[in-house]
Amino acid sequence: MMTRFTVLAAALVLAGCQALQGTPEPTLYQQLGERQGIARIVEDLLYRIVEDDRINHQFKGVNVAQFHRNLTDQLCELSGGPCTYTGREMRELHADMAITDTQFNALAEHLILAMEENDVPTGAQNRMIKRLVPLYPDIRNL
Template identity: 85%
Template sequence: MMAVLFLAGCQALNPEPDTSLYQQLGEREGIANIVEDLLYLIVEDERINHQFKGMDVAQFHRNLTDQLCELSGGPCTYTGREMRELHADMAITNTQFNALVENLILAMEENDAPTGAQNRLIKRLLPLYPDIRNL
């Protein structure tokens, strides 16, 4: 019995890739739809829209779709710039960071992503926080 518990504990430390998250988000097409809705929410959000002025919308959409696809266990590869480099001169505040996360959650809700999948994606994005905030 102890051996079974030990092996189960070891498995928990090294989980298999979670392709179900990718599927729950609607695969690449669903993720692209989430990102598109996120872009509309960003434009409407005065807390953060100034941070995105002048950006290449098509490139942002493609890169963020690839990044979320990769983070969710999909077959995509993010080839954009590193987060620290990309956000170095933006001086993003906690309020702005939280506003973007709120908008991402709204976009996922608008696309019927299950709450559990939303939470799992946010959990995978959290390690990027120090590089985005340049801490």
């Protein structure tokens, strides 16, 4: 004889199985809003960079449109999207910049805030940052 608890437990197990077989979890690329969403995140990041005296001098003279396009492509590619980053290698690009940990962390903070501003879930933000961490030695030229 099935009790109410047994029926409820069976229903929960079946619901869990259906969830596993249902709609797949969105990819990181999708959670970032695909290319259009990534472009918005990068745009918001650029505004934050301009306002931050800790790092804005590092971007003086940068072609903003090209930087926007390259960073969008890079984040798109790193997130598993169909983009290809064709910009310069990170080590070459940052060779003469003498970027400090404080500056690196400031940019990472602004990227996180830009993702938050664009309603990117925290888990997706963390996954994106995790994919950027391997670039750290080349950006810092260690």
